[in-house]
Amino acid sequence: MLKIYKSMETGPLKELTLKSLEKGAWINIVAPTPYELKVVGNLTQVEPDFLRSALDNEERSHTDIEDNSIMILTNVPVMRTFESYDTLPLAIILTPDYIITVCLEDTPVISDFNERTYRSFRTFKKTRFLFQILYKSVTYYLKYLRQIDKLSDEIEARLRESTENREILRLLELQKALTYFNASLRSNGAVLEKLMRLRSNHSLQNIIKLYEEDEDLLEDVIIENKQAREMVEMYSTILARLADTFSSIMSNNLNLVMRFLAAMTIILAIPTVISSFFGMNVEVPMSENPLAFLDICILAVLLAGICATVLWRKNMF
Template structure:
């Protein structure tokens, strides 16, 4: 899907390919080959720049080619209630336009809509780029807080139920943290490179950084570092929690097996006594009181065995 916008400080207007204006924003979401070719023809952008973010495994990086700069950053996405992932977002800067390319509609770009047009300007390409990166960093923080809250909920469930479903949920959250950690580290490298490029004459015609833009970039770097620290902390907590609850479940299983073994021993005693006394041979105590004495004898042996097992901590 291809949409083209151009803001005028107060409103966001949608344009068509035949009514392009300088400072327009091309937003490509899971584009078709025809849409990519149309954007490449209209903006003069290299096709490989426009197709780079369509690879789910694409790493974050910056590429320069004549009058075009490609910035690929990983953004967080929520696949389900407890499933998180990271997706590459390509941002292409040209002297006149800014282009974003992504495989899926995402919350990062969804925040730049007509209702919030006063907060951004498509013709201020550098600031718009940094605002996209800032939104991505803050979204990482938002999802990390959600993961932390969800982990606390699952921990409370595990204290009561100890079911496999909760362990699988923790495993899913741990997978999301792993994706986030890799994405944030590679994003940090891109941000540091952008910070170094701000004074490079090679890209000054593409990136014009003013004082407030530089402050915004530093805020993005700070948010990204904070997200990295949170990912590392939550990962350690989650790993420790999974190890702890795995040990608890194993210990509970051992207690159940110990109890079952004790019950087997206790039930075997009256069975053994009745088997001996039930043989088709002469037995002591006579025919009248033999049954009563046998039952009492089995009960006494069973009680003594149960008491001994209880003293040994088998119950």
């Protein structure tokens, strides 16, 4: 899917086509076909590798610079389900005339820039638009982290009542999401620091221009990214300790059950042994006594009771 927009000085976004492409336009490419990449590359004179960089789902954040373009590859968060989160590479390419975004999927980070929110951004202010996209990405990281925190509290409350496999698997899913977020935020942080250093590169002034407001926005992005990293590390530690705690609880519960079963086995073994002695097909004591069965039952119950008392005093129950 390929969409082209351009902000107007007044009025909503103007949607363009490849034939009516104008300077200052934003080219948004989602799950592109080889033909779309080839056409966009020819029209904008962008390196084909730049356009294909975001199509590798395992690509890490980095920046590449060519003579007439700069590519910033960042990882943005996505929510698969209410309990499953992931990250996707998003390529943002700046040229003297255009800003291009390439992603495998339509993500909220990009879809939030639309006809309804056109007043909050300008496609021809490429540097500021770039930082706004990065800022939006960090805000979604923070949003999803708060959701993960609430889910972990819910799982903890359920685990206090019953340690079911489903809750343990939900906890594992959240830990996996935090692992993805941690790796992405670290690499994104390195990219942001590099962008901050680019302000002193005069050879890129025709591509990426940093005004004072843009620098403030970039600093805000860096601060929010650091906050998100700290939250990820904190939540990862909490979830790891929560998993260890409930693993210990499950092991302890299993030990209690095994101890109880062992005690019951010992108690039930006493009547079994006594009955087996008097059940032999040979002459046994009290064989002529008509009350022998009752006496044997009383003896077995008495010995079992004594054994149960001893085990109870030793906290076997």
